Amino acid sequence: MKNNRLSFSFLILAVTVFAIHQSGISTHAADADAGSEAHAEDGHGHDGHDDEHAADSHGDDGHGDSHGGGHGHDESNLVHGNASTGLKDILEFKPDLAVFSLLVFTLLVLALWKFAFGPIISGLNAREQNIQSQIATAKEAAGKAEAMLADYEAKLANAANEANEIVAEGRRDAETTRDRIVAEAEEAAQREKERAINEIEIAKNAALQAVAEQATDMAVGLAGDIIGSELDRDDHEQLIQQALSNLDG
Amino acid sequence: MADPIFHIKDAYFFEVPRFLYPSGRENAKDFPNVWVKLDKDFQDQQAREIQEEYTGSAELPSIEDWHHWQHAGNSHANFAAPYYQYVESLEHPPEDQAWKTVVAEHSSAEYIESYKESATWNAEKIEDYNFHLSGKILIPQPFGTLRNLHEQESGFAISKFMVIEVFLAVLLLFVFGRLSKKVRNGEPVKGKLANFCESFLLFIRDDVARPSIGSDADFHHGHDDHGDDGHHDHGPPTYHIADRITPILWTLFLFILGCNLTGMIPWVSSPTGVLAVTAALATGTFVTTVIAGSIMHKPIGFWLNQIPSMELSFVLALIIKPMLWVIEVAGLFIKHGVLAVRLLANLVAGHLVLLSLMGLGMAAANLGAGGYYSIAGVSIIGSTALSCLELFVAFLQAYVFTLLSALFIGAAMHHH
Incomplete structure (x- = not known):
């Protein structure tokens, strides 16, 4: 390539x-x-x-000789004929061209100012002002947005805190309730147990009484049979009491 | 070969390759007056008739003497100079009214026209003349007469550079007039050309005009000591004063750039390569400096402002300040003059170097093919490289001229 x-x-x-x-x-x-x-x-x-x-x-007078080497002078070339001394001067100042140039330049400045540069200057300034005001507006909007963002962020943080609080509270409530229920249940169980023990005690006592009475009766009966005498009522009673206290002992 | 200087200086014709604009003139009538009056046959007839019709008392020199004078010296300084000019160059030229009348009669346009009607030039000469006039587009001269194709004689003659300048002015007006329509409403411009043009303007405004002239704040309290560095101005600085000068700097830059760049177009040359044009542009800057300074400080204040402020005792100030004023005012003129010379020198130097490189190739045309091709190759590569440099110089010098103008104008507007 x-x-x-x-x-x-x-x-x-x-x-x-x-x-x-x-x-x-x-x-x-x-x-x-x-x-x-x-x-x-x-x-x-x-x-x-x-x-x-x-x-x-x-x-x-031999002037041709002085131009040897193919650089002779062409008599038919009149382009620079009758030259004045300033023709080959590189710093020659031509007043007519200078005045004309200044005139052209001045008119150009005025015409461009009127038809081009004046409107361009004001257009550019208007554009810059537009841009500046747009930047200001954008900055303002950005500031607002930032404030709003901070606001929302704060609110969001609050909400999270609240939620945590609610959860914690719920947990606390639940725990209290649980403790209470457990305590109540325990209490109830205790009461049931005590009652059951009482009932057992009573039943036991009643059973023992019944056993003692029956045993006494049987013993009395047996004894009466054996000794052939009948025990009166008082003896009866006394024997029961004796048996009971033996049982107890 | 014609002196290379003619390629730099102004002329009254545009030169193109011969085949593009061949001259097919057939007899004396078809040739322009400026050419005819330099013709040998015409001048001989003119000389004879002046001798015959002169009624004064002075002794006129012979025609042979005039011919000798024409060919004297090595530089052909008097080549094709008419008889009456020879007579007037003598030690005691005739000064009587008769002489003036006879010369005026025999150098008038009517005289030349009547000669053209009657003259019969031989075919050989006409062919020769056509050869020299081929490729030369002569500019019509309704307001003046020429001495030769490079010099003006009387009246107002329209030259090549004048045509180029007017063309550039019209071009700039057209291009930037169109741009202004797009920019006017304050919207960003669309399109490559518009953005290209606008970037020039923005560059000159933001990097040349505004830094050199300063913001409005610099003018209101730039030199008073407020102690707070002018920080009470909130918001970006404004440039209403600088913006009033900016259009002039824009025009300067674009016009100079245009004039420089025409030198890069084949068959056109740079108006900024002659002193008259650069001097006119520097004058433009000078006038702006003086007017801007006079508006800021009043006309008298502007000139008094040329003295730098100094803490001097009264007696010392009485001696030193006038001397300083003279130096500063001279400096004011000199630095604007240098502005013109700097631009001229840069352009002329570039053109001369290019011309000598091209000339190298031309001069080698008579050598054998081997020598020619090697030398012409070097010449073309060198010319291409230097043309690139020239292109850069064209932009650089337009920028330098504009920057210095801005600095001079800015300096005149501020207190010293």
Whole structure:
């Protein structure tokens, strides 16, 4: 790719050199020299009369000789004829051109000011003011948004706290309730137990009484049978009491 | 080969390659007056008739003497100079009324026209003249007469650079007039060209005009000691005063840039390569400096403002201040003069170097093919490289001129 470009450039260069060569011959011939071959080549057929010119100028105190080397003076080139001394002065000051240039410049300043630069200046300023006010508006909006954001963030944080609180409270309530229920249950169980124990006690006592009475009766009966005497009521009672206290003991 | 200086200086024709604008004039009538009056046959007839019709008492020199004078010296200084000019260059030229009348009669446009009607030039000469006039587009001269194709003689002659300047002015008006329509409403511009043009303007305004001239705050309390550095101004600084100068700087920059760049176009040359144009532009800056300074400080204040403020005792001040004033005022003129010379020198130097490189190739045309192709190759590569440099210089010098103008104008507007 790079090579291609390089060779292309050289091709263009070569063509240009050739083209200049061609035009160079004619330009050179034209400007410079009376009687050079190149001039004749151009098909102007100047041979004869160039010689004549050469002869003309050589006739006068040898001035032609001083221009050897193909840089002779062409008498038919009147472009710079009757030159004044300032013609070849590079610092020559031409008043007419200066005045004209100043005039053109002044008119250009005024015309551009009126038709182009004045409107452009005000347009640019208007644009800048627009931009500045837009920036100010944007800044204001951004400030507002920031404040709102902070507000919402604060609110959000509050809400989270609240939620935590609620959860904690719920937990606390639940715990209290649980404790209470447990305590109540325990209490109730205790009461049931106590009652059951009482009832058992009573039942036991009643059973013991019954057992004692039956045993006494049986014993009395047996004893009466054995001894053949009947025990009176008081003896009866006394025996029961005795048996009971034995049982107790 | 014609002196290369002619490619830099102003002329009264545009030069293009011969084949683009061949001259096919057929007889004396078809040639322009400026050409005819430099013609040898015409001048000989003119000389003879002046000698014959002169009624004064002075002794006129012979035609042979005039011919010798024409060809004297090595520089062809008197080539194609008419007889009456030779007579007037003598030690004791005739000064009587008869001489003036006869010369005026024989150099008038009517005289030349009548000669053209009657003259019969041989074909060889016409062919020769056509060869030299080929490729030269002569500018019509309705308001003046020419001395030759490079010099004006009388009246107002329209030159090549004048045409280029007017063309540039119209171009700038057109381009920036269109831009102004897009910018006017304060909306950002769309389009490549518009943005391209606007970037020039913004660059000159933001990087040249505003920093050099300063913000409005600099003018209101720039030099008073407030002790708070002017920080009581909130918001961005404003530049209403600088913006009043900016259009002038814009025009300066664009006009100079345009004039510099025409030198890069084939067959056109740079108006900024001659002193008259750069001097006119520097005058524009100078006038702006004086007017802007006079508006800020009143006309007298502007000139008094040229003295820098100094703590001096009364006696010392009486001696030193007038001397300083003279130096500063001279400096004011000199620095604007240098502005013109700097631009001129940069442009001319660039053109001369380019011309000598091109000339190298041209001069080698008579060498053999080998020598020619190698030298022409060097010449073309060198010319291309230097053209790039020239392109850069064209922008740089337009910028430098504008920047210095802005600094001079800014300095005149502030207190010293």
